[in-house]
Amino acid sequence: xxxxxxxxxxxxxxxxxxxxxxxxxxxxxxxxxxxxxxxxxxxxxxxxxxxxxxxxxxxxxxxxxxxxxxxxxxxxxxxxxxxxxxxxxxxxxxxxxxxxxxxxxxxxxxxxxxxxxxxxxxxxxxxxxxxxxxxxxxxxxxxxxxxxxxxxxxxxxxxxxxxxxxxxxxxxxxxxxxxxxxxxxxxxxxxxxxxxxxxxxxxxxxxxxxxxxxxxxxxxxxxxxxxxxxxxxxx
Amino acid sequence: xxxxxxxxxxxxxxxxxxxxxxxxxxxxxxxxxxxxxxxxxxxxxxxxxxxxxxxxxxxxxxxxxxxxxxxxxxxxxxxxxxxxxxxxxxxxxxxxxxxxxxxxxxxxxxxxxxxxxxxxxxxxxxxxxxxxxxxxxxxxxxxxxxxxxxxxxxxxxxxxxxxxxxxxxxxxxxxxxxxxxxxxxxxxxxxxxxxxxxxxxxxxxxxxxxxxxxxxxxxxxxxxxxxxxxxxxxxxxxxxxxxxxxxxxxxxxxxxxxxxxxxxxxxxxxxxxxxxxxxxxxxxxxxxxxxxxxxxxxxxxxxxxxxxxxxxxxxxxxxxxxxxxxxxxxxxxxxxxxxxxxxxxxxxxxxxxxxxxxxxxxxxxxxxxxxxxxxxxxxxxxxxxxxxxxxxxxxxxxxxxxxxxxxxxxxxxxxxxxxxxxxxxxxxxxxxxxxxxxxxxxxxxxxxxxxxxxxxxxxxxxxxxxxxxxxxxxxxxxxxxxxxxxxxxxxxxxxxxxxxxxxxxxxxxxxxxxxxxxxxxxxxxxxxxxxxxxxxxxxxxxxxx
Ligand SMILES: [Cu+2]
Numbered sequence: 203x204x205x206x207x208x209x210x211x212x213x214x215x216x217x218x219x220x221x222x223x224x225x226x227x228x229x230x231x232x233x234x235x236x237x238x239x240x241x242x243x244x245x246x247x248x249x250x251x252x253x254x255x256x257x258x259x260x261x262x263x264x265x266x267x268x269x270x271x272x273x274x275x276x277x278x279x280x281x282x283x284x285x286x287x288x289x290x291x292x293x294x295x296x297x298x299x300x301x302x303x304x305x306x307x308x309x310x311x312x313x314x315x316x317x318x319x320x321x322x323x324x325x326x327x328x329x330x331x332x333x334x335x336x337x338x339x340x341x342x343x344x345x346x347x348x349x350x351x352x353x354x355x356x357x358x359x360x361x362x363x364x365x366x367x368x369x370x371x372x373x374x375x376x377x378x379x380x381x382x383x384x385x386x387x388x389x390x391x392x393x394x395x396x397x398x399x400x401x402x403x404x405x406x407x408x409x410x411x412x413x414x415x416x417x418x419x420x421x422x423x424x425x426x427x428x429x430x431x432x433x434x435x436x437x
Numbered sequence: 438x439x440x441x442x443x444x445x446x447x448x449x450x451x452x453x454x455x456x457x458x459x460x461x462x463x464x465x466x467x468x469x470x471x472x473x474x475x476x477x478x479x480x481x482x483x484x485x486x487x488x489x490x491x492x493x494x495x496x497x498x499x500x501x502x503x504x505x506x507x508x509x510x511x512x513x514x515x516x517x518x519x520x521x522x523x524x525x526x527x528x529x530x531x532x533x534x535x536x537x538x539x540x541x542x543x544x545x546x547x548x549x550x551x552x553x554x555x556x557x558x559x560x561x562x563x564x565x566x567x568x569x570x571x572x573x574x575x576x577x578x579x580x581x582x583x584x585x586x587x588x589x590x591x592x593x594x595x596x597x598x599x600x601x602x603x604x605x606x607x608x609x610x611x612x613x614x615x616x617x618x619x620x621x622x623x624x625x626x627x628x629x630x631x632x633x634x635x636x637x638x639x640x641x642x643x644x645x646x647x648x649x650x651x652x653x654x655x656x657x658x659x660x661x662x663x664x665x666x667x668x669x670x671x672x673x674x675x676x677x678x679x680x681x682x683x684x685x686x687x688x689x690x691x692x693x694x695x696x697x698x699x700x701x702x703x704x705x706x707x708x709x710x711x712x713x714x715x716x717x718x719x720x721x722x723x724x725x726x727x728x729x730x731x732x733x734x735x736x737x738x739x740x741x742x743x744x745x746x747x748x749x750x751x752x753x754x755x756x757x758x759x760x761x762x763x764x765x766x767x768x769x770x771x772x773x774x775x776x777x778x779x780x781x782x783x784x785x786x787x788x789x790x791x792x793x794x795x796x797x798x799x800x801x802x803x804x805x806x807x808x809x810x811x812x813x814x815x816x817x818x819x820x821x822x823x824x825x826x827x828x829x830x831x832x833x834x835x836x837x838x839x840x841x842x843x844x845x846x847x848x849x850x851x852x853x854x855x856x857x858x859x860x861x862x863x864x865x866x867x868x869x870x871x872x873x874x875x876x877x878x879x880x881x882x883x884x885x886x887x888x889x890x891x892x893x894x895x896x897x898x899x900x901x902x903x904x905x906x907x908x909x910x911x912x913x914x915x916x917x918x919x920x921x922x923x924x925x926x927x928x929x930x931x932x933x934x935x936x937x938x939x940x941x942x943x944x945x946x947x948x949x950x951x952x953x954x955x956x957x958x959x960x961x962x963x964x965x966x967x968x969x970x971x972x973x974x975x976x977x978x979x980x981x982x
């Protein structure tokens with residue numbers, strides 16, 4: 203061998219039971235986990251990006267029909283949901299802080315609050331979906347969306363174009379809701395671990411990483427809400 | 438170096454540490470997961486190859502006589518989908534990258550070993566769905582799923598095929614994520630970015646494409662599936678939708694996907710060329726930047742697949758120009774490999790033969806890519822065999838050559854055994870000859886005007902002679918592909934035990950035992966040398982027996 207390959211570097215004693223075997227230090231493990239989540243969120247942006255791109259094209263093409271579709275959504279329920287999600291972002295941030303400080307009770311309370319707010323969001327979303335179903339606004343053979351383009355009483359709504367709006371509405375909010383369900387599942391797992399006092403100032407990476415994910419899901423909604431609910435609200 | 442010893446007196450390795458099905462299916466060792474992938478992608482390679490042989494047999498005669506027209510459509514569709522999504526995309530990263538990246542950077546494992554195993558399971562779920570699709574009669578959309586053909590007009594298994602590729606896509610995303618985080622966070626002390634082997638750089642660039650491209654394909658296929666199930670109209674012009682939007686989204690992934698296949702191959706070739714020329718790579722920084730450059734520019738050229746689809750002339754001109762730009766970093770790579778060999782002491786072992794093949798065939802594929810990037814010629818040869826030949830030069834002549842070269846180069850490390858060198862050289866030669874015989878005639882066929890995806894060419898019997906050559910070549914190629922599988926399996930039992938560094942090569946992976954122990958390194962390595970320090974290695978490549 204041309205040069206001695208293996209010299210010994212200082213190895214930290216493996217004290218923290220949460221430190222996995224293949225990491226040298228706790229810091230390395232934590233950095234890897236949070237970088238991993240950031241990279242994952244970058245892929246999520248591209249995933250939703252395809253749909254935002256489709257939305258952009260059809261909103262430009264079918265301006266009036268999209269406005270009419272948007273007006274038919276329940277802005278009170280959508281607005282309430284926006285507020286609910288923003289509150290849940292706060293409770294998640296508080297849970298991370300509590301984990302850093304080792305306040306065991308506060309972690310659990312904040313996580314449970316977050317999950318409750320998430321479930322409230324999903325419940326309200328379910329009510330909205332139900333209303334759309336009753337009104338025959340769900341794309342498919344029974345789709346029916348009468349009326350005229352906002353501001354143009356003489357132009358009837360094009361059923362095909364409106365159906366594209368509602369297709370995008372259901373797919374975008376549906377995938378967002380799926381992300382919420384996954385998030386609630388993650389927090390249920392983390393709450394279970396928090397009850398076993400797994401987290402504290404030495405180790406709170408899962409809380410922090412799941413929090414990042416939750417914030418991202420909120421941000422997606424912050425874009426969905428105006429694009430779907432608010433584009434044609436001026437009287 | 439002290440190593441653990443088993444009761445039987447053997448040295449403990451990742452292979453003999455545990456036995457039994459469970460120890461493989463639940464493993465989180467990156468080396469074992471690499472072998473799981475190796476078995477699965479080989480399986481799909483031979484399925485895809487089987488379809489290819491049926492296609493070539495049908496084209497042996499001008500009349501459509503061997504299979505029905507509908508069956509032929511299914512054959513080329515499933516050949517494409519299986520080969521692209523279940524072999525070419527995962528092959529080098531998930532097998533060789535998985536095995537080697539942690540060792541090359543001096544780490545015990547990838548950053549997320551369990552995510553690594555999850556990615557294999559996702560691949561298997563996707564693969565099972567694909568098999569289900571095939572066994573239930575298959576799918577005939579073409580590998581491109583073009584709408585509204587795929588969503589409204591075909592009565593085949595588009596939904597399960599789409600979901601299969603959707604799921605396999607997430608396996609690819611998770612592999613890329615693991616590599617990016619591993620390269621950033623798991624490097625050994627002293628392993629700076631400028632000391633990384635180009636193999637690692639190549640996988641880093643590949644991972645960026647996997648991470649940013651694959652999600653777009655995933656959502657596109659999901660929209661196709663929803664559209665087909667609920668008749669939404671997003672991509673259906675009869676319902677106000679835009680089929681060009683589908684093509685834009687599809688090629689936004691599927692053009693860069695070519696670089697997912699070829700960049701890891703470039704990484705392999707850099708390692709092999711340096712080792713068998715006994716020289717440091719020429720222009721290390723340029724080589725690393727060229728990899729990143731291809732990854733970035735590769736994202737800006739997708740619409741060159743749509744020159745005849747009805748995009749605006751000005752858009753087409755811009756995409757044409759940008760497509761030319763890809764040639765710059767690609768040429769840098771070819772020139773630098775050649776310069777590396779200049780005045781090197783070259784030996785002609787099997788891996789090097791594959792590397793030579795790669796450089797030549799990749800250059801051919803790249804240059805014909807320039808033909809296709811220019812608007813006028815592209816209109817003439819769009820959807821002809823010229824295009825088919827071009828991308829097979831890149832994907833088979835380039836990527837598969839590199840993959841086989843890499844498999845031979847690192848097989849002693851993976852299995853702890855030497856493959857038979859004579860047979861290896863013979864197979865490399867067969868692959869090279871067979872490949873050119875298969876695909877060079879297709880350039881001429883395409884230029885003469887034979888369209889791709891035709892099942893019957895009885896109106897142009899003058900195409901037959903070139904088609905016969907092509908089919909003959911495919912037969913030689915098949916032998917060239919089956920041989921390595923046979924002698925690799927043979928060598929696992931009867932091969933000569935491999936020394937730790939059979940090629941006297943540089944790089945951390947050659948400093949650990951063959952095969953490596955489970956955690957790769959007994960002690961944390963500290964790197965004090967540059968990559969490819971062949972000037973410090975006095976030994977030559979041992980002469981083959
Ligand atoms: Cu392309």
